[in-house]
Amino acid sequence: MCFSLFMCSYTHAVLYYGLMCGTSGIIASMNSNFWQNLKKPFFVLAPMEDVTDTVFRRMVIKFGRPDVFFTEFTSVEGMFSPGSMEVAKRLKYTSEELPLIAQLWGVNPENFRKAASLIADLGFTGIDINMGCPVRKIIKTGGCSALIRTPDLAKEIFLATKEGAKGLPVSVKTRIGFKSIDTENWIGEVLAWKPDALTVHGRTVAELSKVPCHWDEIGRAVKLRDEISPETVVVGNGDVKSVNEGKELAARWGVDGVMIGRGVFENPFVFREDAGVSADLRDRLEMVRGHVLLHREVWGDNHNFNPLKKFFKMYIRGFDGAANIRDEMMRMSTIDEILLYIDS
Secondary structure, three states: OOHHHHHOOHHHHHHHHHHHOOOOOOOHHHOOOHHHHOOOOEEEEOOOOOOOOHHHHHHHHHHOOOOEEEEEEEEOOHHHOOOHHHHHHHHOOOHHHOOEEEEEEOOOHHHHHHHHHHHHHOOOOEEEEEEOOOOHHHHOOOOHHHHHHOHHHHHHHHHHHHHHOOOOOEEEEEEOOOOOOOHHHHHHHHHHOOOOEEEEEOOOOOOOOOOOOOHHHHHHHHHHHHHHOOOOEEEEEOOOOOHHHHHHHHHHHOOOEEEEOOHHHHOOOOOOOOOOOOOOHHHHHHHHHHHHHHHHHHHOOOOOOHHHHHHHHHHOOOOOOHHHHHHHHHOOOOHHHHHHHHHO
16 A cells, blocks of 8 residues: 555554554454453553654563553644554554553544544553643643543543544543542542543642552542442552552552553563563673663654663663763664664
8 A cells, every 4th residue: 555645644544564563453453351351460561651662662671571551641632633653553462462551642522533543443442531730831731630620621532532433442540549548539529430440640730750559549540430330450659669569559458450650760670570680791881782772663763862871870870880881872863873882
């Protein structure tokens, strides 16, 4: 098929990225009971902006994969805008990354409905609605965690997504309140919609990540689930640094799954049972090499180099002289510079 045919609409743009990976529509049979079929407690890599693209997910698989992956946040407004081709890159994936949940954010219920339909056609395992991101500029749009303050709109968005999802499971990721803890009311509200899964980050929006996670409130969310929507799978999120710690928290608070985000930056092997395994300098430099080469393979040399720099701290740590090596690498501006440095 002529490439130009893919450029005339967002639908074609998205299908282009899906077909490039050979994944469009291949897992419909997995969708209906996906969350229910996971062995508990299961582990999830958190969606992180400018982090959890297809390259990063494929690197994590090499170190020890979680049970579930999420995409980066994908704007439903952006999906139907002149910049849709750039937004579509967030939905690029390969079959090895499955099960994979596409996370959406925005404020227009109709856009959520249309986006959910497209996501279903691309063969994702599920759809998640971001109702927890605390970034100020996002809150100003009325999306993500701002929806905690507009529960009627939040419900409308959820129902529209469910309508468009063609049977894909629809989940929600959120926090325990906006300015103050409001687990009973807000989490109770979300559970009344009967989501297939609910990820609870155990902090308010105002707390950001500046205080310890309130796992007791996550436990309260589990009790609300038992009363309101027993079929909903609950995932706990916040301050988890290892699989063993996650299992302990799951046993104590009753969650079905555990999500790990920042912990992967402290230890790339975090999803392994033996997550304490370390690597020497040469091994760590080879991890960097693998990442930048895969980045080039997937995105080419014209893709923005700067987001790669956040991964240097992830890989180059835990040994004498790590900070100096990172400082040198941070001053570089091309993949070729990094490769020459590794080989020097």
